Amino acid sequence: MSQAVRPEARAGDAAAKKPPYRGWAGIRRAFGTPSALTMAVLGFGCGLPFLPIASMTLSTRLRDSGLDLGSIGLISLASFFYLLKFLWAPLIDRYVFAPLGPLGRRRSWLLAAQLGVAAGLAALAFTRPELGVAPLVGWVLFTSFAGATQDSVVDAYRIEIAPVQAQAALAATYTLGYRIGLILGGAGALYLAEFADWKAAYLGMAALMALPLLATLLSREPAAPEATVQRRIDFIGAFWQPFSSFFASNGWALGLALLVFVGLFKFPDQVIGVMAGPFYLDSGYTKADIATVSKLYGIWAGIGGAFLGGLCVAAFGFRKMLFVAALGVALSNLAFLLMAQYPSQIWAFYAAITADNVSQGFAGTVLVAFMSSLTDRNFTATQFALLVSLANLPGKFAGGVSGYVVQASSYSAFFVLSALTVVPTLLLLAWLWPRIREAPPPTG
Template sequence: MSTTSATAPVSYKGWAGIKRAFATPSALTMAILGFGCGLPFLLIASQTLSTRLRDVGLDLGSIGLISLASFFYLLKFLWAPLIDRYAFPLTAFLGRRRSWLLIAQLVVTVALFALAYMRPQYGVGGLVMWVLIASFAGATQDSVVDAYRIEIAPANAQAALAATYVLGYRIGLILAGAGALYIADLRDWTWAYLAMASLMLLPIVTTLLCREPVAPESTVTRRIDFVGAFWQPFSSFFSSNGLLLGLVLLLFVGLYKFPDQVIGVMAGPFYLDSGYTKSDIATVSKLYGVVMGVVGAFAGGAAVAAFGFRRMLFAAAIGVALSNAAFLLMAHYPGQIWAFYAAIAADNLFQGFAGVVLVAFMSSLTDRNFTATQYALLVSLANLPGKFVGGASGYIVEATSYSTFFLISTLTVIPTLLLLAWLWQRIKEPAAVQDR
C-alpha cells in the first residue's frame, strides 16, 4: 500500500475533501492501522476487560484498580522521543516508523493470546502482568500510527484522515466489543481473546506492505545526544506557543475528554448491574453504539473542515457532557432496552464527534520534527485525569450511586469551558477555514 507525500498538491477541504481522502491509498492504510489500534484497547484498557472481570465475580473496587494496569496508554510520551529519533534495531530495515510499529503489533498479539488463558477468578497477578505488557505495546503502536498519519498529510487534511483513522479504529472497537462479547456468551472468554488476537494479523500485514512516510525536512538543529532526544520536543512546543499559552493548551487538552473518560471503566459493570445480558451489551453498546460513533466522527471531520476548531470544540464539549447525563435514563429505567439505545446513541455520537475534533486540533499543535513525541504528550494528557479518577470510580459508585456518579461527571465540563473561553481568540484555525 502506498502513501501520499506530505507535500502533494491535493485539496482536502470540506466534505468533498473527506470523500477524496477515502479514495487514496493513504486512507486505506490509515483505516487498517486504526483498526489495529482500536482492537486491543477495549480488551486491555476498557469495557470488555471490566465486563469480563465483573462476569467472573470481581467487585467494582477491584475492577477499577485493575484498570490502572493499562496506565502506559497515559505515559507514552515518555518513550516517544526514542520513536521520533531512532528506528527499532531488530527491524530497522523497515524504516523509522514501521520498525517500531511491527514490533508493537507483534507484542500486542502475543499478550492477547496470553490473556486468553488467564483465570482472574483465581488470582489477578498474571492478568495484570499481561495487561501491563499489552498496554505498553498498544501505547507504542498508537504513538507510531499517530505520527504516521500526521506525516503523510498536510495540516488542512488532518480532519479528513482523522475520520478515516477513526473509521478503522471504530471497526476494531466493534470486534473487540461486540465480537468478543458474542463469542464469550456463546463459548467463553478464552475463545473471545484468541479470536481477537488472530485479527491482529491484518494490521501486521499492512505494516509490512505500506510505505515508510517521507521524513519532513528539519527546521531545527537536533542535538545528537540521548538527552536531546527527550528535551527538544518539549522545548520546541513551548518555544512555538510561549510558556503561558503552552501550559493552558496542555491543561485544556487534559480536561477536554474528562467527562467521557471518567465513566469508561464503570460502563460495562453498570450495564450488567442494570440487568442487561452480554448479548444485549454487544448489540446495543458495541454494534449500534460504534455505528453511531462513526457517524459522529464523520460529522466532526466535516464540521472542522467547514467551520474551524473553535466553535466545534465548544459544541463537542457540551455534547460529551450532556451525553453523560443520558445515562441517567438507564439508571432510572433499569433493564429497559429503549433507555439503553437512547443513552448509547447520545454517548457514542458525541464521543465520535468530539474525538475527531480533538484529534484534528491536537495535530495542528504538533511540530513535524517531533511528531510522535508532541502528539503522544497531548494524547496522554487527554486521557490522564479521567483515567486516574476512573481508577477510583468503583469506590465512588459504591459510596453514592450510579445516578449521582453520572450527574457529577456531567458537571466536570465547566473547567473545560472556562479554559476554552480564555483560548478563544488564541486558537489558530486550519488553513481551509482561513482561506474561505
C-alpha cells in the same frame, strides 16, 4: 507559533501544499486520501489486542481457568504499559528500529511492534494459567509493551502522513477500524473460546494481525521533517526537547492554556464514566439491556459520531467544531435525566446512549484533530502521547470521587453538575479563540 496557532506553518507532506478546501471539497479531499483506508486497517491492529491482553477477554479467560478474583485483578496490572507509553515515545521519535531500518523511522517501529503483538498473542495461546501464572504475566507484559508501542507509532504516522485538514477524517477511519478490532478481540475471541478453546481464540487473534502487518508493508513512509532539529537531538535531548519545543513554539502562557484546555475538554463525559454501570442497574435495566444498548448499539453510535466529527472538521475546520463538541459532550449528560425520570423504559436508554455516544465520538475526532495540530513533527509520538494522557487523566481522577457526589445528592443532580463542568472549558476556549488560526479556504 505552534501548528494550532498557525497550522499552515508545518505541512504534513506534499498534500499539505494543496489549498485547504472547506465544504464538500474538503470532505472529498480528507476522506478520499489513500491514507484513510490505511488508518482503518492500522486502527484495527491497535484495537484487536487490547481486550485479549488488557481487559475483558483476559479476565474472562483467567476466571475460566479457575483463578481467584484477587489474582485476576493483580494480573490485569500487567497491561499498565498502555498508560505509560509516553515514557519511551522519545526513543521512537529519535531512532530508527535498526533491524528494519530500510522501512524508515515510522514503519520500522510499526512493523516491529505489530510482529511483537502477533508473537505475544500466539505465545499466550500456549500458556496454561492453571499451571502457573508467571509465564502468562510475562507474555502479557511483552504484548502490552508491543501494543502500546504500536499505538504511539500509529498516532505519529497519522499526523505525519497527511496535513492537518485531513486529521479528523483519518481519526474517524482509525476509530472505525479500532472498534472493529475491539469487537473481534472481545466478542470474537469469546465465541472462539466457547466453540473451540482459548488456544484457538488467541491464535485466531494472532493470525488477524496479518492485516495491519500487510498495511504497514504496503504503505509509504511519511516525509522526513523539513527542519534539521532531529539530527541535533542526543539521547538525553530526546526526552526533554519535546517539552522545550512545545513551550518555545507557543510561549508559556499560551502553552499552559492549551494544555489545560486539552485536559478539560472531555471532563464532563469522563467524570460520569464510573457511575454509568451502577446507574443503569439502579434505573431498573437488566444486564441484557445494558449489553444490547450500551455495548452493541452504543459502539456503532460512537462510530457514527466519529465520522460526523470527521465530516464537520473537513467541511468547517476544527476551531468551530471545538465549541460544538465541548458543548455537545456536556449537554449529552443531561440526556441521562430521561433514564432517571423514566426508569426501566428502553426508549429512554436508547435516547441517552445515542446522545452520549454520538457526542463522545464526535468530540474524540475533533480533539484528535486539534491535538494533532499542536505537535512538532520532530517529536510527534512523544507530544501526542503526552497530550492523550493529559486528555484522560483529570476526568479519571474526578471519576474516583463521583460515587460520593451521587451519595450526597442524587443521580439527577450529579448529571446536572457534570454538565456544568463545561463552563471553565468554554471560558478558556473564548480566550483561545482569537489565538487559534486556521488557514482560510482558497478564493476564486
